Amino acid sequence: xxxxxxxxxxxxxxxxxxxxxxxxxxxxxxxxxxxxxxxxxxxxxxxxxxxxxxxxxxxxxxxxxxxxxxxxxxxxxxxxxxxxxxxxxxxxxxxxxxxxxxxxxxxxxxxxxxxxxxxxxxxxxxxxxxxxxxxxxxxxxxxxxxxxxxxxxxxxxxxxxxxxxxxxxxxxxxxxxxx
Numbered sequence: 001x002x003x004x005x006x007x008x009x010x011x012x013x014x015x016x017x018x019x020x021x022x023x024x025x026x027x028x029x030x031x032x033x034x035x036x037x038x039x040x041x042x043x044x045x046x047x048x049x050x051x052x053x054x055x056x057x058x059x060x061x062x063x064x065x066x067x068x069x070x071x072x073x074x075x076x077x078x079x080x081x082x083x084x085x086x087x088x089x090x091x092x093x094x095x096x097x098x099x100x101x102x103x104x105x106x107x108x109x110x111x112x113x114x115x116x117x118x119x120x121x122x123x124x125x126x127x128x129x130x131x132x133x134x135x136x137x138x139x140x141x142x143x144x145x146x147x148x149x150x151x152x153x154x155x156x157x158x159x160x161x162x163x164x165x166x167x168x169x170x171x172x173x174x175x176x177x178x179x
Contacts, residue, residue: 007028009024009026009035009065009067009069010024010069010071010156011061011071011153012071012153012154013071013072013098013152015072017042017047019039020039020040020054020090020094021038021143021146021147022146023037024037024067025150025153033136034137035065036061038146039146040054047089051093052093054097055094062098063101068103069104069105069106070095071107071152071156072105073091074109108152108155112155113151113152116155116158117132117155118131129142129147131151
């Protein structure tokens with residue numbers, strides 16, 4: 001006896017103070033369907049105004065598309081601590097938009113996301129874009145920020161299992177490539 005899985009509407013978010021990528025997919029069992037993607041562009045104003053734009057615009061995306069859960073990329077520590085703190089604040093604004101809509105939030109590192117989508121954690125942005133295009137059967141690769149957000153949603157849909165999880169879901173994988 002197999003249990004029927006209900007569709008999950010997953011909003012992936014790639015936070016950034018200047019550009020925050022978002023991508024929405026529907027996951028039903030092992031099947032993925034693209035719904036929407038884009039970017040919240042935010043290049044003018046002081047920090048509080050920029051954070052307000054992230055919360056407001058992601059809130060609008062949530063209202064328009066009705067996701068049931070959210071996946072967001074974790075902040076990594078880089079060389080410049082000031083940049084890391086600013087990115088963390090943008091991430092906090094994105095999480096706030098989800099929490100205000102009473103949505104559960106899952107967090108994944110860039111390594112986990114790349115591992116789940118490409119098969120190794122040191123994948124280049126172009127590789128992530130191409131795999132997102134293939135996995136979602138898109139006519140063209142999405143922008144880098146939107147692709148990262150969609151990759152985050154895909155990672156969440158697959159439970160962060162990487163290509164080994166894809167094998168169990170019916171995809172053929174050979175030498176780290178989906179066939």
